[in-house]
Every structure is written in structure tokens, then in C-alpha cells.
Amino acid sequence: MDSVELYRQLLGLTAPWTVERVELDMVKQHVEVHVRHASGQRFGCPECGRELGVYDHVAERVWRHLDSCQFLTYLHAKPPRVSCPDHGVHQVMLPWAHAGSRFTNLFEALAIDVLLAANVKRAAAILRITWDEAWHLMERAVLRGRAAKGDGIPRQIGVDEKAIAKGHRYMTLVCDLNEATVEYIGEDRKEASLAAYFDAFPQESREQIEAISLDMWPAYINACRDKVPGADGKMVFDRFHIMRHVVDAVDKVRKQEHKALMQAGDTTLTKSKYLWLTNPANMTDQAKERFDELKTAKLKTGRAWALKEALRELWGYKSAAWARKFWERWYFWATHSRLAPMIAAAKLIARHLPNVLTYFAHRITNAVAEGLNSKIATVQKRACGYRNPNHFKIAVYFHCGGLNLYPASVTHTRAG
Numbered sequence: 511m512d513s514v515e516l517y518r519q520l521l522g523l524t525a526p527w528t529v530e531r532v533e534l535d536m537v538k539q540h541v542e543v544h545v546r547h548a549s550g551q552r553f554g555c556p557e558c559g560r561e562l563g564v565y566d567h568v569a570e571r572v573w574r575h576l577d578s579c580q581f582l583t584y585l586h587a588k589p590p591r592v593s594c595p596d597h598g599v600h601q602v603m604l605p606w607a608h609a610g611s612r613f614t615n616l617f618e619a620l621a622i623d624v625l626l627a628a629n630v631k632r633a634a635a636i637l638r639i640t641w642d643e644a645w646h647l648m649e650r651a652v653l654r655g656r657a658a659k660g661d662g663i664p665r666q667i668g669v670d671e672k673a674i675a676k677g678h679r680y681m682t683l684v685c686d687l688n689e690a691t692v693e694y695i696g697e698d699r700k701e702a703s704l705a706a707y708f709d710a711f712p713q714e715s716r717e718q719i720e721a722i723s724l725d726m727w728p729a730y731i732n733a734c735r736d737k738v739p740g741a742d743g744k745m746v747f748d749r750f751h752i753m754r755h756v757v758d759a760v761d762k763v764r765k766q767e768h769k770a771l772m773q774a775g776d777t778t779l780t781k782s783k784y785l786w787l788t789n790p791a792n793m794t795d796q797a798k799e800r801f802d803e804l805k806t807a808k809l810k811t812g813r814a815w816a817l818k819e820a821l822r823e824l825w826g827y828k829s830a831a832w833a834r835k836f837w838e839r840w841y842f843w844a845t846h847s848r849l850a851p852m853i854a855a856a857k858l859i860a861r862h863l864p865n866v867l868t869y870f871a872h873r874i875t876n877a878v879a880e881g882l883n884s885k886i887a888t889v890q891k892r893a894c895g896y897r898n899p900n901h902f903k904i905a906v907y908f909h910c911g912g913l914n915l916y917p918a919s920v921t922h923t924r925a926g
């Protein structure tokens with residue numbers, strides 16, 4: 511077999527495309543594969559598929575292909591154009607690469623596998639491409655994958671905010687709670703940040719949403735009410751977010767009490783912050799011993815902590831009716847605690863109670879989104895934080911989007 515035939519087979523080229531010649535550059539360690547099509551060949555219009563004669567050729571283009579034994583391998587061809595009576599002059603589709611790509615599909619598929627397994631810098635080094643080319647490749651893969659998703663909307667979604675990099679720049683994340691994928695990343699955490707996600711879908715699709723897990727955050731609530739038909743029956747205020755408000759209230763009580771005690775020279779609460787935040791089941795014996803003492807020390811912080819622990823039971827009820835009865839008892843206890851932060855937290859939850867109790871109809875939480883958050887944190891760590899928000903979005907979609915990232919023709923090869 512000569513090298514022309516070998517490369518024709520390696521490239522999987524079929525008629526009308528064939529390898530014209532192969533050049534080996536020993537100095538640069540390059541293999542240059544020149545490809546051409548048979549003369550008199552007809553090609554389909556890329557818009558409508560109508561078979562047409564060649565109108566002209568554009569200048570020669572070059573695509574990076576899979577290496578041949580450490581030699582960087584490039585494919586050269588002059589893409590033909592056709593002149594369609596309905597769609598005008600267009601370049602025809604090429605079997606080895608997508609329009610606009612500088613890589614063949616097979617190279618892109620390998621690059622995607624490497625980029626999924628390593629950080630961008632390392633992947634670029636392995637693939638012998640630049641950092642910019644690596645990002646561009648990821649971006650194209652993400653755009654392709656997202657375009658292939660179509661109009662379908664997840665039935666159960668989770669909405670969460672995410673701080674990126676330093677300086678508290680926020681993003682809004684929408685997750686598919688069933689697939690555990692990031693569906694959307696919006697700039698900021700405003701009403702418009704979330705509204706833009708819904709706006710990408712027609713009204714009929716938005717009606718299909720069954721439940722939305724979110725924090726008691728007015729901007730998100732407004733976006734849901736404005737864009738999702740029947741939102742009031744679908745929004746569920748996430749239990750983990752609710753508990754976080756109460757945990758924060760316990761910490762405020764501790765800080766205030768600690769300050770007051772210290773003024774009297776009492777160090778009882780010194781270095782106790784994490785004891786009140788940690789699940790006793792996860793404490794060391796030593797920590798547990800000190801925590802047991804603190805709990806029985808008639809501290810305000812102890813009372814706040816007991817209130818917080820009791821509230822967890824709310825989500826254990828089988829029905830909304832029983833949960834509501836429990837809530838009324840808890841609310842009375844909290845609002846009579848004379849602990850201002852606990853009273854504020856209780857009133858915040860009370861104002862949002864109808865959509866706390868929708869939990870018993872839908873039984874969703876943002877736990878999936880929280881799991882994705884840790885996956886995102888790993889993606890962030892691997893890139894040493896993202897100063898460029900566009901890179902952050904691309905990386906999250908790439909690793910957490912559940913997308914089919916591969917070029918279509920490669921996917922078919924694999925599936926077959």
C-alpha cells in the first residue's frame with residue numbers, strides 16, 4: 511500500500527474525495543496530506559441539499575489532523591463552492607471537518623477527550639495546540655452541544671447563585687435536577703439574569719416546567735412569576751437555603767453573645783464558632799465533650815442552636831398539613847425566644863411559607879445543584895479561578911453541561 515492509499519484510509523475519505531499526494535517534512539516533523547475531489551463532481555447546496563456543479567474553489571485551507579507517529583499532520587484542500595439558484599454561492603460541506611474549524615473532526619474528538627481529562631494548559635501541551643486554540647475548541651464543542659439540545663426544557667429545575675473568582679462577581683446557574691446538569695449560566699443574580707434563561711424557550715415549553723427549587727431571593731421569584739405559567743404552585747424554596755438562613759442567624763446570636771461575654775471577661779464562647787456549625791456526629795471526642803458542656807450552659811447561642819436543629823424536622827413530615835402544624839409550634843417558639851436574629855429568620859420564612867410547603871407536593875431540593883457546585887469548584891480550581899467570565903461559562907458547560915461535545919460525524923462513527 512502506498513502512502514497516498516494509506517492516508518486515504520486513515521482519513522476515512524470516500525468518493526469524491528481522495529488523497530492527491532503526501533509530503534513528509536523531516537525538518538519540521540510535519541506530514542502534509544493534500545486532498546482533492548474528482549473533476550466533474552457535483553455537490554449538495556449546504557442549505558437545501560440540491561446537487562449542483564462546482565462554481566469555483568476558495569483558496570487552499572489547512573486542518574490539523576491526528577498526529578502520524580509524533581509528526582504533526584495537516585490536511586490541505588481547496589473547498590469547492592456551489593451556486594444555488596435559491597441560496598446563492600456557498601462553500602460545500604466537507605466530510606472531515608465542520609465549517610470554520612481548523613481541525614479535522616477526528617482531531618477535535620481526541621482533543622475533547624484530552625480536555626475532559628486534563629486542565630486546559632496541560633491538554634494544550636499534550637495536543638500541541640495553543641491555549642487560545644484549546645479554548646476555541648471547547649467553545650465550539652459547547653455551542654454545538656447546546657444547539658443540539660433543541661427546545662426541550664427540564665421538568666424540574668434548580669436555580670442558584672454562584673460567586674466566581676474573587677471580588678464577589680455573581681453568576682446565576684440553572685440546573686436540570688433530574689439529569690444533574692448545568693443548563694444555563696447567566697451574568698449576575700438579578701431578575702434579568704434568570705429571565706433570560708426562560709426567554710430562550712417558547713411559552714409552551716415553559717409550561718412544561720413542573721417544579722423549581724430556589725432560594726427566597728426576590729429577583730429569582732419575580733423572574734419565575736413573570737416567565738413560568740403557574741409559578742406559584744411550582745416554586746419550592748430550597749430547604750438547604752432555608753436552613754442556611756437559620757444557621758446564619760445562630761451565628762449572629764453567637765457573635766453578639768460572645769462580644770457581651772468578653773466585655774465581662776468571660777471566654778466561654780471563644781473559638782466555639784465551628785462547634786455550633788458542625789454536625790455533632792462529625793465531631794472529634796474532644797470537640798463533642800466541649801460542645802456538650804456549652805449546650806447545657808444556659809447560653810443564648812445554645813437556645814438558638816436548639817431552634818435550628820428542631821427546624822430540620824419540618825421536612826420529615828409526610829404531608830403539608832402536618833408540616834404546617836409543626837411550623838406553627840416552631841414559629842411560636844422562635845418568635846418568643848427574645849433572640850432577634852432568630853425572630854428575623856422565622857419571620858423571613860413565614861413570609862415565604864406557601865412555597866416552603868410546596869416541598870410536600872414536589873419533594874425537590876437543590877442538593878443536586880449543590881453537588882454540581884462542588885464539581886464546578888473543581889473545574890474552577892483546575893483553572894486557578896476564572897478572571898475571564900466567558901472562560902468560566904465555557905468550562906462549566908463543557909464539564910457539567912451533560913452535552914454531546916463531539917462533532918456529529920465522529921459521534922455516528924462511534925455509535926455505529
Ligand SMILES: [Zn+2]
Binds near residue numbers: 556558560596598
Ligand atoms: Zn440551496
